[in-house]
Amino acid sequence: MISAAAAAALPVRLATAQEKAARATRGMPPPIIKDVQVIATAPAGYRLSVVKIVTGQDGLYGYGCATFTQRAGLVNLAVEKYLRPFLLGKPADRIDDLWQAMYNSSYWRNGPVLNNAISGVDQALWDVKGRQAGMPVYQLAGGKHREAVDCYSHASGRDIPELIDSAKKIMAAGFRHVRVQIGVSGMAGYGAARSQAKLEALHEGAIFEPAYYMRAAIKMLETCRKELGEEVELIHDVHERVSPNQAVQLAKAVEPFRLFFLEDVLSPEDIAYFRLIRQQCATPLAMGELFNSPHEWTPLIGERLIDYMRMHVSQMGGFTPARKVAAMGEIFGVKTAWHGPSDVSPVGHAANVALDLVCQNFGIQEYSPFNDAAREVFQGCPVMKNGYLYANDQPGWGIEVNEKAAAKYPYGAGESRERKDLNGGWGEIRRRDGTIIKQ
């Protein structure tokens, strides 16, 4: 106990405007959803969809990521035409209840378009609740497990020397984890430009031959471990481009190079093969970027067949389901490594960072830098320092969207001719004989 005189002498900390607003709302009826809007913008060339929930309480609103860049127009329509009328007039404070209601209201569920639409609303409701409470979402969700979020960044090259150079630059910038990808002779390698060599084919389009790639990837990883040293953590993304048997071979062949993880070595259609890989080697496995449904992640986590869950948080339906699956992973010893590419909006990245901070079983976070235009539209993006992302401490996600600036970057801005013609969709990749393969 301190005396009244001593207490009076203590410096007085004045309540912030946010804290005053939060106090004023306690005991009040819940805010009602008054409008549901979509902000469609492409400040970094990727079509981003951000949902804005406006409540009946003066100045109380929130933002959520609904970005499915390859089919953005459909997500925006799902929000405006179906979720908006479903949500108007409902209380904004029952997040999980509204999630369940939206999820079941289409009867058929777990598809990427509807999951992203739900995610936009879900994350916006968390933002509303954070702003109402005057707290960052990571505080609402229990508080930090760690000071900042350890990240990996992307190194690439048309050949091994160019890749090693790129990886060294990333390590010099402070990253302890590097994803390494190389171009494959004459082919459309994932995550790196192709080398100059020409490969004979029966068509003019992008070519990919899985066996060539596999042999090049093994050699590349061996060289990276030798040249980059023992301390760096190496990650490689197969992007589901090999057959199940090749996936087993590849996971076994790279075991001596002690990867941090091997990513998407199988496609979602082939996940039963994880059992074979698990039985034959101890290469750490990351999977889930393409998952949309609990039917996909539940068996892999429940049978302890992977080491890192890689889901794209908006594709699984938002912050609410991601927390639940992360908790399942904690019980089964599977860590998080949420998908963090450039086609997640900064609001989505902030949601990833909040999950990273509050989940005990955090593994790593994929990092994609925000360009100046993205920071102009999304003010308060998480900050990168020495390979760590730092959360914004403002209430909610801590991000304000400058809607005037967002309008300066319409869909199609900065896109290639082909992608613009496809409304942001992807083209195709074929083997030399013309057979389609997975992207």
Ligand code: MG
């Ligand atoms: Mg990937």
